[in-house]
Amino acid sequence: MAFPESGTEAPQSGFDTGPETSGALDALRRVFGYDAFREGQAGIIDHVVAGGDALVLMPTGGGKSLCYQIPSLVRKGVGVVISPLIALMQDQVDALRALGVRAGFLNSTQDLDERRVVEAEFVAGEIDLLYLAPERLRVPATIDLLDRGSIALFAIDEAHCVSQWGHDFRPDYLMLSGLHERWPDVPRIALTATATEATRAEIASRLNLESARHFVASFDRPNIQYRIEPKSDPKRQLLHLLRTEHAGDAGIVYCLSRNSVEKHAAFLSDNGIEALPYHAGLDASVRAANQSRFLREDGLVIVATIAFGMGIDKPDVRFVAHLDLPKSVEGYYQETGRAGRDGLPSTAWLAYGLQDVVNLRKMIESGEGDLAHRRRMSLHLDAMLALCETVECRRVQLLNYFGQTAEPCGNCDTCLAPPETWDATVPAQKVLSTIVRLDRERNQKFGAGQVVDILLGKKNAKVIQHDHDSLSVFGIGTDLRDVEWRGVIRQMLAQGLMAVTGEYGVLVQTEASADVLRGQRKVMMRREPERAIAKAAKAAKDRKAPVDLPPEAQPLFERLRAWRAATAKEQGVPAYVIFHDATLREIATALPTSLQALGRISGVGENKLAKYGESVLEVLNDSPE
Incomplete structure (x- = not known):
């Protein structure tokens, strides 16, 4: 779908006068507090800063957001981010503002005065990033607004939503192919964490990105331990997992039906594990409140349908559990990818049984779509079943599905206890x-x-x-x-x-x-050898302690977490917006004694140093010898 032609020439985006990498690296250090890009980021950022279109496949937690945030800071104009995640825009903007980035959003949750303020900031070039839901581009006033400002780039997040038979299809994404026609000089970057080669081709076609450069990062998430076991008593199996391996941890439990969500959330709560339900049948205010609590509080478990989680940027999710068989490997990979975004050891656990297979086959047979669509869905399920039943390394099979090769990982259940x-x-x-x-x-x-x-x-x-x-x-x-x-x-x-x-x-x-x-x-x-589940569980328990954190630093780490929790509550933002666990671990280990030394810690940028530096040093100085 093309956008209506503009009455005036669309504004051209400017370029940073210095070398792309130099400006980008300076922004990385100054704003985000990191000394170097992760693998693959620099090439993508350079390409977009130089005005090129890009299609980026990068796993959840791989640093996709920086690939459009930094070019938005380096290029002249405002980075316009198309995101389907209205419920999370406020948190995304809060996280950027905590870094000193001028960010705003426009969506249906705002009143007229709030929208007018953001619109004025956009036109005046007083913000760096503007988040929009795709449906807002159907509103002529939004098109007129974009015409009056200077656009640095368009970032199309969750780009797999354009795949018409994908697991997260959103019709409004189809109209985004018209962005290039109306604003031909503005680079576009489309990003997703899940796409096979066929889905990637469909994204490129539907978003008019055939000539864009493709960047495909490794889909491997080595910190996640994949475990799949037969269902016996799934509620008790889940409770055992949480009590023995993830006591006090934040996590997500996925169920296929709303009724199952309610039952399992109540069961966990009755057994001393604070759990909240999330599904489309809940009142919107309850759903929003539960999501907000999960993002802002430590150690909560959310039990949800797959409607929950897209765009969740909570780095310390230690486990993702599935109590029903996912419909596809793509869906499974995306959902499990919400664990361990901070790079720490995490668990992707799935219990499935015969009835799951029967139910999904029935759903496909009686579902919408023509015969070709039902065949595609059957092939998706076949691939998921093959992953469940494999006697080989699960990670090897998972990566092979996405067209990548790997050696046996030694950190999945089939590697830790090879099945007979x-x-x-x-x-x-x-x-x-x-x-x-x-x-x-x-x-x-x-x-x-x-x-x-x-x-x-x-x-x-x-x-x-x-x-x-x-x-x-x-x-x-x-x-x-x-x-x-x-x-x-x-x-x-x-x-x-x-x-x-x-x-x-x-x-x-x-x-x-x-x-x-x-x-x-x-x-x-x-x-399954009977020792398999116990052996995999023991391996998970052995790796549970925070990485690179000496035992003597653990008490200080916990005091820093307590300070962070209090500060986050006072400011009404998620704890990770203040600092990630990885940053607090490094502080607890390095024991900086000055603001200058604290500023050298990874994840402490200029704005956070100015905002929280003195408070962090107070926590360190108050620590007992």
């Missing part, structure tokens, strides 16, 4: 034989539960009612337990050896079933 494989050809044949006999002899189709009951020889009411105890396959599966049969069926579905169909999720054969029944295909399956 076993020949499940005969059990698979028994399952398929049961499905065949139900169909041929009774003209019936049933779900997994009934098939397992028949195999185990259970004479319950449903079996007797349908005369299933007279089938020749009745009781032929007593060599395996109920949970083992469910695992067999789950992995058969994952391998495409049978399928789920219909409203009730009945099991049916696929093209691959015949080869198994005839013995022409061997079926190998994953078997």
Whole structure:
């Protein structure tokens, strides 16, 4: 969608008169308090500062924001950031203002006077960054406003939202292709943390960025330990994880349904873990209040649907737990990426079971979209199931999905406790034989539960009612337990050896079933050694202590955190806006005795040094010998 033509020539953005890297590095040191760019940032920033368009793929926590914030400071004019995250704009602007960056936003949460102030600042060039929701670009007054100011760049955040069949599609993103037509001299930078090669091509096409330079960083997040385990009692499994490995930590628990969110939040709260629910069915004020508390307070757990989390910039999320199977690897990667943005050890934990597979297959079959769309969704789910069932390093498989190679990481459950494989050809044949006999002899189709009951020889009411105890396959599966049969069926579905169909999720054969029944295909399956979960949990517990923090510095670190919490509460901002944990750890270890020495700590820029320096030194001076 093109924007209407301007009545006057669009203002051209100026350039910094010095070398790009020099101006950018000065801004990094002076404003953000860092001495060097992370890998990949400098090249992107130089390209955008010089006026080039860019499509940037960088993992959550990789420093995407700096790739448009610093060019906005270095180039003449205002950096206009298109973001779908209205609820978080205030926090994003607060964090920038704490650094001394002049930032503002325009969205529906403001009254007329507030909007007029920001608009006047934009036109006068008195702000460095302006955040807008994409839907505001449908308003002619917004276009007129942008025409009256000087624009340094357009940053399109969460660019995967333009992917029409993606997990976060937002229709208003489609109109952003018109930015270049109306403001041809303004560079654009589109950024996302999740995109396969196909999605990247779709983003470039839909945003008119085919000629933009692509920057693809490594998707690896080595500080995150990926762990996936079969569901048994998911609530108790989650509680055990939190109590034994993440007591007092901030974290996110994802559930598929609103009802599940409510139940699990209440369960955790009843068991002494402060947890808040978040889903679209909550009153908007409650939802906003819960999100605000999670961002501003230490150690809270938020239980949410996947509607929560996009753009969350809370660096100290120590775990992300999934109690339902994500629909795609992209969604899983983006959601788990919200853990450990500060680079410290964190856990991505998922419990999934047979019913998850059945439910998602049913959702795909009955969902919106044409046949091609349902096939795409099935392929997404197949890739997610392959990640769950792999006997290889999970990180290797995850990175391979995004087209990157890696060596086994030594920090996922399959590396820490390699699973066994076993020949499940005969059990698979028994399952398929049961499905065949139900169909041929009774003209019936049933779900997994009934098939397992028949195999185990259970004479319950449903079996007797349908005369299933007279089938020749009745009781032929007593060599395996109920949970083992469910695992067999789950992995058969994952391998495409049978399928789920219909409203009730009945099991049916696929093209691959015949080869198994005839013995022409061997079926190998994953078997979890019983020590696997305990071993992975122990490894996570062993790495729990803050990195590079000597034991003698721990008390001072906690006092600095207490000071930070009080200061954040007084100012009404999230604690990480004051200082990140990594900065407080370095202060507690280095023990600076002057403002000059404190200013050399990573993450202490000029504005924060002036604002908080004396208070930090007081905390250090008040520390007992």
